[in-house]
Amino acid sequence: MAENPLVWNGHIAPLILRAMADVYISLAWVLKDPLERSRNFVLYGLGQAKLQLEHRKAQIGDRDPTSEEKMMIEASESWINSQRFAFLTEVNVGGWSGIPTRRMAEEADCIDFYNYVYTPFSACTHSMWHHIARYNLRQCANPLHQYHQVPEDPEFPIDPYNLYLSAKYLEKTFSAFDKKFGIKLDMPSAFDHLNKGLDRLSEIEGDEIDRMDESSNMTEDA
Numbered sequence: 622m623a624e625n626p627l628v629w630n631g632h633i634a635p636l637i638l639r640a641m642a643d644v645y646i647s648l649a650w651v652l653k654d655p656l657e658r659s660r661n662f663v664l665y666g667l668g669q670a671k672l673q674l675e676h677r678k679a680q681i682g683d684r685d686p687t688s689e690e691k692m693m694i695e696a697s698e699s700w701i702n703s704q705r706f707a708f709l710t711e712v713n714v715g716g717w718s719g720i721p722t723r724r725m726a727e728e729a730d731c732i733d734f735y736n737y738v739y740t741p742f743s744a745c746t747h748s749m750w751h752h753i754a755r756y757n758l759r760q761c762a763n764p765l766h767q768y769h770q771v772p773e774d775p776e777f778p779i780d781p782y783n784l785y786l787s788a789k790y791l792e793k794t795f796s797a798f799d800k801k802f803g804i805k806l807d808m809p810s811a812f813d814h815l816n817k818g819l820d821r822l823s824e825i826e827g828d829e830i831d832r833m834d835e836s837s838n839m840t841e842d843a
Protein backbone atom coordinates (compact mmCIF):
# COMPACT_ATOMS: atom_id res chain seq x y z
CA MET A 622 0.00 0.00 0.00
CA ALA A 623 2.71 2.45 1.06
CA GLU A 624 4.65 2.00 -2.16
CA ASN A 625 1.67 2.26 -4.49
CA PRO A 626 -0.35 5.46 -3.96
CA LEU A 627 -2.29 4.82 -7.18
CA VAL A 628 -4.18 1.97 -5.46
CA TRP A 629 -5.47 4.24 -2.66
CA ASN A 630 -8.98 4.36 -4.09
CA GLY A 631 -12.33 2.75 -3.39
CA HIS A 632 -11.89 0.00 -5.99
CA ILE A 633 -8.47 -1.39 -5.14
CA ALA A 634 -7.71 -0.44 -1.53
CA PRO A 635 -10.64 -2.51 -0.14
CA LEU A 636 -9.19 -5.65 -1.77
CA ILE A 637 -6.04 -5.22 0.30
CA LEU A 638 -7.80 -3.94 3.42
CA ARG A 639 -10.23 -6.86 3.39
CA ALA A 640 -7.32 -9.29 3.13
CA MET A 641 -5.63 -7.50 6.05
CA ALA A 642 -8.82 -7.76 8.11
CA ASP A 643 -8.86 -11.48 7.31
CA VAL A 644 -5.30 -11.80 8.61
CA TYR A 645 -6.15 -9.97 11.82
CA ILE A 646 -9.22 -12.12 12.57
CA SER A 647 -7.33 -15.33 11.78
CA LEU A 648 -4.39 -14.33 13.97
CA ALA A 649 -6.62 -13.23 16.86
CA TRP A 650 -8.37 -16.60 16.65
CA VAL A 651 -5.12 -18.58 16.41
CA LEU A 652 -3.75 -16.73 19.45
CA LYS A 653 -6.55 -18.18 21.59
CA ASP A 654 -4.96 -21.62 21.14
CA PRO A 655 -1.66 -21.00 19.33
CA LEU A 656 -0.15 -24.46 19.05
CA GLU A 657 -3.18 -26.40 17.89
CA ARG A 658 -4.60 -23.69 15.63
CA SER A 659 -1.35 -22.65 13.97
CA ARG A 660 -0.71 -26.32 13.23
CA ASN A 661 -4.12 -26.57 11.54
CA PHE A 662 -3.36 -23.42 9.59
CA VAL A 663 -0.10 -24.86 8.20
CA LEU A 664 -1.54 -28.30 7.49
CA TYR A 665 -4.49 -26.83 5.67
CA GLY A 666 -2.15 -24.77 3.47
CA LEU A 667 -0.10 -27.85 2.67
CA GLY A 668 -3.29 -29.77 1.89
CA GLN A 669 -4.36 -27.03 -0.52
CA ALA A 670 -0.96 -27.09 -2.23
CA LYS A 671 -1.29 -30.84 -2.61
CA LEU A 672 -4.79 -30.50 -4.04
CA GLN A 673 -3.58 -27.97 -6.61
CA LEU A 674 -0.78 -30.32 -7.57
CA GLU A 675 -3.23 -33.22 -8.06
CA HIS A 676 -5.48 -31.01 -10.22
CA ARG A 677 -2.47 -30.11 -12.34
CA LYS A 678 -1.49 -33.76 -12.73
CA ALA A 679 -5.07 -34.71 -13.66
CA GLN A 680 -5.07 -31.97 -16.29
CA ILE A 681 -1.94 -33.45 -17.87
CA GLY A 682 -3.59 -36.90 -17.74
CA ASP A 683 -1.97 -39.72 -19.72
CA ARG A 684 0.22 -37.64 -21.99
CA ASP A 685 3.90 -36.98 -21.17
CA PRO A 686 4.34 -33.70 -19.28
CA THR A 687 6.44 -31.03 -21.00
CA SER A 688 9.79 -30.28 -19.40
CA GLU A 689 8.32 -27.11 -17.87
CA GLU A 690 5.37 -29.02 -16.41
CA LYS A 691 7.70 -31.67 -15.05
CA MET A 692 9.85 -29.03 -13.39
CA MET A 693 6.81 -27.32 -11.90
CA ILE A 694 5.41 -30.60 -10.52
CA GLU A 695 8.75 -31.62 -9.04
CA ALA A 696 9.29 -28.22 -7.45
CA SER A 697 5.82 -28.27 -5.96
CA GLU A 698 6.23 -31.82 -4.64
CA SER A 699 9.58 -31.11 -3.05
CA TRP A 700 8.22 -27.94 -1.43
CA ILE A 701 5.38 -29.92 0.14
CA ASN A 702 7.70 -32.80 1.10
CA SER A 703 10.21 -30.45 2.69
CA GLN A 704 7.53 -29.52 5.22
CA ARG A 705 5.76 -32.81 5.52
CA PHE A 706 5.69 -36.01 3.47
CA ALA A 707 3.05 -35.56 0.78
CA PHE A 708 1.38 -38.88 1.56
CA LEU A 709 0.75 -37.69 5.12
CA THR A 710 -0.91 -34.47 4.06
CA GLU A 711 -4.66 -34.66 4.31
CA VAL A 712 -6.72 -32.60 1.92
CA ASN A 713 -9.48 -30.79 3.76
CA VAL A 714 -12.35 -29.26 1.90
CA GLY A 715 -13.78 -26.10 3.46
CA GLY A 716 -12.02 -23.48 5.56
CA TRP A 717 -8.80 -24.17 7.46
CA SER A 718 -10.29 -23.29 10.83
CA GLY A 719 -13.37 -25.45 10.27
CA ILE A 720 -15.65 -22.53 11.15
CA PRO A 721 -16.78 -19.43 9.26
CA THR A 722 -14.87 -16.15 9.68
CA ARG A 723 -17.78 -14.65 11.58
CA ARG A 724 -17.56 -17.37 14.22
CA MET A 725 -13.80 -16.91 14.43
CA ALA A 726 -14.32 -13.18 15.02
CA GLU A 727 -16.89 -13.91 17.74
CA GLU A 728 -14.60 -16.37 19.47
CA ALA A 729 -11.62 -13.99 19.20
CA ASP A 730 -13.62 -11.06 20.66
CA CYS A 731 -13.42 -8.97 17.48
CA ILE A 732 -16.94 -9.16 16.09
CA ASP A 733 -16.98 -5.34 15.80
CA PHE A 734 -13.96 -5.52 13.54
CA TYR A 735 -15.76 -8.18 11.48
CA ASN A 736 -18.92 -6.06 11.23
CA TYR A 737 -17.35 -2.66 10.60
CA VAL A 738 -14.25 -3.57 8.58
CA TYR A 739 -14.30 -7.07 7.16
CA THR A 740 -17.90 -7.12 5.94
CA PRO A 741 -18.04 -3.64 4.33
CA PHE A 742 -14.82 -4.28 2.38
CA SER A 743 -16.21 -7.62 1.21
CA ALA A 744 -18.68 -5.71 -0.99
CA CYS A 745 -15.86 -4.46 -3.19
CA THR A 746 -13.85 -7.68 -3.01
CA HIS A 747 -16.79 -9.70 -4.36
CA SER A 748 -18.10 -6.97 -6.67
CA MET A 749 -21.46 -7.02 -4.92
CA TRP A 750 -24.40 -4.81 -5.89
CA HIS A 751 -23.97 -2.34 -3.03
CA HIS A 752 -20.42 -1.69 -4.24
CA ILE A 753 -20.88 -1.52 -8.01
CA ALA A 754 -24.16 0.42 -7.82
CA ARG A 755 -22.41 3.15 -5.82
CA TYR A 756 -19.17 3.20 -7.74
CA ASN A 757 -20.16 2.36 -11.31
CA LEU A 758 -23.62 3.81 -11.84
CA ARG A 759 -24.91 7.35 -12.04
CA GLN A 760 -28.36 8.77 -12.52
CA CYS A 761 -29.14 9.78 -16.09
CA ALA A 762 -29.64 13.54 -16.39
CA ASN A 763 -32.49 13.28 -18.89
CA PRO A 764 -35.79 13.68 -16.96
CA LEU A 765 -37.67 11.94 -19.76
CA HIS A 766 -35.76 8.75 -18.94
CA GLN A 767 -37.36 8.41 -15.52
CA TYR A 768 -34.08 8.77 -13.70
CA HIS A 769 -32.69 5.42 -14.67
CA GLN A 770 -29.09 4.55 -13.85
CA VAL A 771 -26.38 4.47 -16.47
CA PRO A 772 -22.98 2.80 -16.17
CA GLU A 773 -19.83 4.85 -15.71
CA ASP A 774 -16.23 4.29 -14.76
CA PRO A 775 -15.11 7.47 -13.02
CA GLU A 776 -11.53 8.26 -12.07
CA PHE A 777 -11.13 8.28 -8.31
CA PRO A 778 -8.72 10.60 -6.56
CA ILE A 779 -5.89 9.18 -4.45
CA ASP A 780 -7.10 9.04 -0.85
CA PRO A 781 -4.35 8.75 1.80
CA TYR A 782 -6.96 7.60 4.33
CA ASN A 783 -6.64 4.15 2.75
CA LEU A 784 -2.94 4.11 3.57
CA TYR A 785 -3.76 5.17 7.12
CA LEU A 786 -6.28 2.30 7.45
CA SER A 787 -3.82 -0.29 6.19
CA ALA A 788 -1.25 0.92 8.74
CA LYS A 789 -3.89 0.82 11.47
CA TYR A 790 -4.82 -2.80 10.74
CA LEU A 791 -1.17 -3.79 10.60
CA GLU A 792 -0.61 -2.13 13.98
CA LYS A 793 -3.66 -3.93 15.37
CA THR A 794 -2.26 -7.26 14.17
CA PHE A 795 1.24 -6.61 15.57
CA SER A 796 -0.26 -5.47 18.88
CA ALA A 797 -2.32 -8.65 19.23
CA PHE A 798 0.86 -10.69 18.83
CA ASP A 799 2.89 -8.51 21.23
CA LYS A 800 0.14 -8.63 23.84
CA LYS A 801 -0.18 -12.40 23.67
CA PHE A 802 3.55 -13.02 24.03
CA GLY A 803 4.28 -10.13 26.41
CA ILE A 804 6.60 -8.32 24.02
CA LYS A 805 7.36 -4.73 25.00
CA LEU A 806 9.14 -2.29 22.72
CA ASP A 807 10.36 1.18 23.64
CA MET A 808 10.78 2.48 20.12
CA PRO A 809 7.90 4.19 18.28
CA SER A 810 5.90 1.79 16.11
CA ALA A 811 5.71 1.99 12.33
CA PHE A 812 2.17 3.26 12.86
CA ASP A 813 3.36 6.18 15.06
CA HIS A 814 6.01 6.95 12.47
CA LEU A 815 3.48 7.00 9.63
CA ASN A 816 1.05 9.16 11.60
CA LYS A 817 3.75 11.74 12.25
CA GLY A 818 4.60 11.73 8.54
CA LEU A 819 0.95 12.15 7.55
CA ASP A 820 0.55 15.03 10.04
CA ARG A 821 3.61 16.71 8.55
CA LEU A 822 2.23 16.25 5.04
CA SER A 823 -1.12 17.80 5.93
CA GLU A 824 0.68 20.75 7.57
CA ILE A 825 2.71 21.32 4.41
CA GLU A 826 -0.43 21.02 2.31
CA GLY A 827 -2.21 23.49 4.64
CA ASP A 828 0.66 25.98 4.28
CA GLU A 829 0.55 25.64 0.54
CA ILE A 830 -3.19 26.30 0.41
CA ASP A 831 -2.65 29.38 2.61
CA ARG A 832 0.06 30.61 0.27
CA MET A 833 -2.14 30.00 -2.77
CA ASP A 834 -4.96 31.95 -1.08
CA GLU A 835 -2.58 34.81 -0.31
CA SER A 836 -1.24 35.00 -3.84
CA SER A 837 -4.73 34.89 -5.37
CA ASN A 838 -5.79 37.72 -3.00
CA MET A 839 -2.81 39.72 -4.13
CA THR A 840 -3.79 39.20 -7.77
CA GLU A 841 -7.34 40.31 -7.01
CA ASP A 842 -6.03 43.43 -5.20
CA ALA A 843 -3.82 44.28 -8.14
Ligand SMILES: [Zn+2]
Pocket residue numbers: 761762763766769771
Ligand atom coordinates in the same frame (compact mmCIF):
# COMPACT_ATOMS: atom_id res chain seq x y z
ZN1 LIG B 1 -31.09 8.05 -19.82
